Amino acid sequence: MNCNHAREQILLAEGRGKYTREVTGHLQSCDECQRYQATFLGIENQISEMGISKPLLTSAARLDQIEKRLDGKNIFASPLLKFRRFEKERGRQKLSVAVALVAFLFAVAGGLMFIPRPIDRESIAGLRVYKESSINRAKSPLKKWHAMVRLAGEARTDAISAAARNDSDRVKMLADYIEELLRKDVERLVSFVELRDEMLDFAKDLARSESEFQRLASHYSSSPEIAESLVRIAKASKDAESRLRRALQA
Amino acid sequence: MALKPSEDQVAQKVVKPETKPAVTPVEPSLQSLVCGDREAFAQLILFYNEALYRWVARLTGNSHAAEDLVQDTFVRAYQAITRLRPDTNLKAWLFRIAHNAYANWVRGRSGRNGSFPDEVLDRRAGPEELAQGNEASRRLQQVIDKLPEEWKAALLLRIHEEMPFREMAIALGTTEETARWRVFKARQRLMESLEEKQEEKR
Numbered sequence: 207m208n209c210n211h212a213r214e215q216i217l218l219a220e221g222r223g224k225y226t227r228e229v230t231g232h233l234q235s236c237d238e239c240q241r242y243q244a245t246f247l248g249i250e251n252q253i254s255e256m257g258i259s260k261p262l263l264t265s266a267a268r269l270d271q272i273e274k275r276l277d278g279k280n281i282f283a284s285p286l287l288k289f290r291r292f293e294k295e296r297g298r299q300k301l302s303v304a305v306a307l308v309a310f311l312f313a314v315a316g317g318l319m320f321i322p323r324p325i326d327r328e329s330i331a332g333l334r335v336y337k338e339s340s341i342n343r344a345k346s347p348l349k350k351w352h353a354m355v356r357l358a359g360e361a362r363t364d365a366i367s368a369a370a371r372n373d374s375d376r377v378k379m380l381a382d383y384i385e386e387l388l389r390k391d392v393e394r395l396v397s398f399v400e401l402r403d404e405m406l407d408f409a410k411d412l413a414r415s416e417s418e419f420q421r422l423a424s425h426y427s428s429s430p431e432i433a434e435s436l437v438r439i440a441k442a443s444k445d446a447e448s449r450l451r452r453a454l455q456a
Numbered sequence: 457m458a459l460k461p462s463e464d465q466v467a468q469k470v471v472k473p474e475t476k477p478a479v480t481p482v483e484p485s486l487q488s489l490v491c492g493d494r495e496a497f498a499q500l501i502l503f504y505n506e507a508l509y510r511w512v513a514r515l516t517g518n519s520h521a522a523e524d525l526v527q528d529t530f531v532r533a534y535q536a537i538t539r540l541r542p543d544t545n546l547k548a549w550l551f552r553i554a555h556n557a558y559a560n561w562v563r564g565r566s567g568r569n570g571s572f573p574d575e576v577l578d579r580r581a582g583p584e585e586l587a588q589g590n591e592a593s594r595r596l597q598q599v600i601d602k603l604p605e606e607w608k609a610a611l612l613l614r615i616h617e618e619m620p621f622r623e624m625a626i627a628l629g630t631t632e633e634t635a636r637w638r639v640f641k642a643r644q645r646l647m648e649s650l651e652e653k654q655e656e657k658r
Contacts, residue, residue, distance in 0.1 A: 217643040218636060220621055242647075249596070249646055254615050256593050261509040262523050265481075265502045272501070272530050 374431040381435040388446035396453040412447035548626035611642035
């Protein structure tokens, strides 16, 4: 490597001493190039040490100036550099997020409350709730009556299905439910004179039901529990029919 | 009756340190800047204020012009902040904006002074050091000032900011090789000029 090439490499180097092995080797053997390198590094040192005054504006003042320049909006921090304004803003943002979150949770909870949930009709308590809500939701006595008749029909069908499955517990529970329905709820509604025609129809229906359940009970002689429950349903139907006929006669 | 301050009061007044907030500038994350985080932008100013000023003051040789250009740089940066990409080199990006502002200033100026005015020089040195240093500095300044603008910009980024050529290329809107070549030419011119002056002296 000749001196010109070595000096060129010195000037091309990105950092101090970041030379190739060839240049380093040349420098070790060439006093002239060593002097050249020393002069070069000295000049760069001198330039870097040539102090320059600090900016007229401190960073804080610059923040203020820029804030004013950008349409006079209050954009940046206070000159004390404590970023109070940012902290305030951040605080407000956090509060807004919290408020939005709470509102969202309330909305979700409210929404869930309005979504009709299916009533568990597997228990006697669930059946009672279903019965009360169905009858009470009906506005007029006629609608209440229809609701009661529908519930009695559903319960009877359910009891027949449960008996077919040999589910004695379910049949027993439905017998309890039908007894309650045909005694208490029929009693509640027989006082309405305008339901006369409906009462008559239901009385006929109950008479059919009584004979149907008696016949069904005889088929379940091998399952005394089911047979007993079916007989109870037949008896409840008979009692309700009698009650309705008495009311109609009165 | 005029109240004359006691010696203690005078002493207190002299000794009382100037209260300055102890804030260590930290380079903000790109993500926070792009998201419009104002605190992050304030941090950006704190972090690059002096470096940008130092470079622009050297280039312009005028502290007031440097102030304006740095101010302008940050305002432009704020307006363009949403255009930052995840791979943006923040420092190079800011220096690029400053360089563009400086280029506009160069185009718009008229009758610029040929050397660095004293106002941008640091006067913290003692009288003797200042006299010697000023003489050497003055010579160097004259040489630097005669360099083409692009060479000078590259050289000062290399010396003051120790900016790698790759970063410098972004800052100056050129290629890495061109940035390297400009620094090389500036260094070469400095060496030649100073050698000539030394020979003249002899």
